[in-house]
Amino acid sequence: MLPFTAAEADWIGDARPMMGTEVSVYLWSDDPEAGRLALDEVFEEAARIDRLMSTYRDDSEISKINREAADQPVAAGDELFGLIRRALDISVLTRGAFDVTYDSVGQHYDFRSRQRPDEDTIEAERVNIDYRLVVLDQAAGTVSFAKEGVRINLGGIAKGYVVERGIDILRHRGIENGIVTAGGDSRLLGDRRGRPWMVGIRDPRNEAQVAISVPLADEAISTSGDYERYFDEDGVRYHHIIRPSTGVPASGVHSATVFGPDAVITDALSTSVFVMGVEQGLTLIGNLPDYESIVIDADGKVFYSDGLAPPETQSPD
DSSP: SSSSGGGGEEEEEEEEETTTEEEEEEEEEEEEEHHHHHHHHHHHHHHHHHHHHHHHOOSSSHHHHHHHTTTSOOEHHHHHHHHHHHHHHHHTTTTTOOOOOGGGTTTBBBBBTTOOOOOOHHHHHHOOOOOOGEEEEEEEEEEEETTTTOOOOTTTHHHHHHHHHHHHHHHTTTTTEEEEEEEEEEEEEEEESSEEEEEEEEETHHHEEEEEEEEEOOOOOEEEESSSEEEEEEEEEEEEEETTTTTEOSSSSEEEEEHHHHHHHHHHHHHHHHHHOOHHHHHHHHOOOOOOOEEEEETOOOOOOOTTOOOOHHOOO
C-alpha cells in the first residue's frame, strides 16, 4: 500500500533549525518545483530576519542598537523601526505586561547552562525594564534609550513576524494552502484543501500529549509556555518568560495560546496573557474582538476566552 494518496502527493514540506528553534513550511503546490522554490524563499527570509533581529549575533541591527542607543540615536531602518514601534504599542495596550526591555534581566539567564541571575543582579537590572525608556524618532527613523543599561529583545514578537512574512511570500507565489511555523507560532494560509487545519496545543507537562486540538483556517496561532526554554532547580521552574514588573519568570500559568488574524499580534499577546495570568489575560483578550485565547493554569485547568468557551464553561451549574 502506498504511503500517500494521489491527492496528498503534492503536499511539500521541510523543517530547519533556525532562530533558536525550528522553522517549518508545509504547502500544497500543483507544481512541485515551484513549491520547492517557495519553501526555499521562506527559509531565506527567516534567515534574513534572524540576521537583522538576533541578539545572539554581534553584527545584527538589534545588537547595534543595544550597544549604542544609550549614547546616541541609532538609525534602525524602516522594517526594524516599524516592528519596535508595534512592540511598544502592544506594551501600552497590555500596560507593560509585554515589554521588549525585559532583556535587561533576561540576558543574565542561560537555560542550557542552567544559570540564572542572583537577587542582587535582578534588583540592579530591574530598573532598566521599562518600555518607556525606548525613545523613537519617527521623522529620523532612529531608536535611542533614555538611560544606560537598557536592552531590547524582539524574541516575543519576531517569530510571529517571520511566519507572517513567510505566508506573504507563499501568497505572492500563488500558493493558496499552507502553514508556516516558527517555534510556538504558526500562520495558516487557507485550509487543508477543503478541511480545516487541526492545530494541537500540547500538554504543558507531557511533550508527547496534545491537550486540545483546534480546527482553524486562514488564521494565526501562538502559544507561550513555561516548557520552551527552562530548567528546574529546587522545585522551582526558571523559564524565559519574564514578568517585567519583577524581573523574574512569571508564574501561575503553564501555557497561553492566542488565535487571531495577525501572527505578530498573537505572538506578543500570548506572552502578555501568560504574564498577566488567567483573569487579567482573558479580560484583555475579551476587549479585542478579532482574538481569542486558551489558557492552561499552573493546576492544569483549562480556561477559554468568551468567544471559544462552550456554554457549560461560561455558565457552570
